[in-house]
Amino acid sequence: MRIFKVKLERQQGGKKLQWSREELYTGDHPPKVGKSIALMTTPTTFQTVVSVEDITPDIETKVSLTTIVVDVVERTRLKFFEVYGKDPKDNRKLFINWYIRTHEGTYRSLINDLSNFYLHISEDRINRYINESE
Helix, strand or coil: CEEEEEEEEEEECCEEEEEEEEEEEEECCCCCCCCEEEECCCCCEEEEEEEEEECCCCCCCCCCHHHHHHHHHHHHHHHHHHHHCCCCCCCHHHHHHHHHHHCCCCHHHHHHHHHHHHCCCCHHHHHHHHHHHC
16 A cells, blocks of 8 residues: 555636645555546536655555564664674674764664663663773
């Protein structure tokens, strides 16, 4: 299932009206640009699809957020292993320094990630590791 942003315009008697509208459309196939429907008005007014934009999120919305987080954690651990050939838990100082250097985010959020998802130790302990290496 994909999500599309569809822009509609109306014409009456061959002239474009000062009316446009954007709607969300969900389905496997987008509506075709140029497709018109006749509205039941006198004189007849045609509503035409002018543009279609696919706005489906990059991540699959039916996948558990926990599953996505676990996948990201595993990929990050593998990247570290490729560079240093060690498990992050074997050399915590090295991993903490590498993670902070190579990832974007506020210092606080990076420390929180390390604490909750990677090393499963307290933020105080992570700060001690950082202070020891300086």
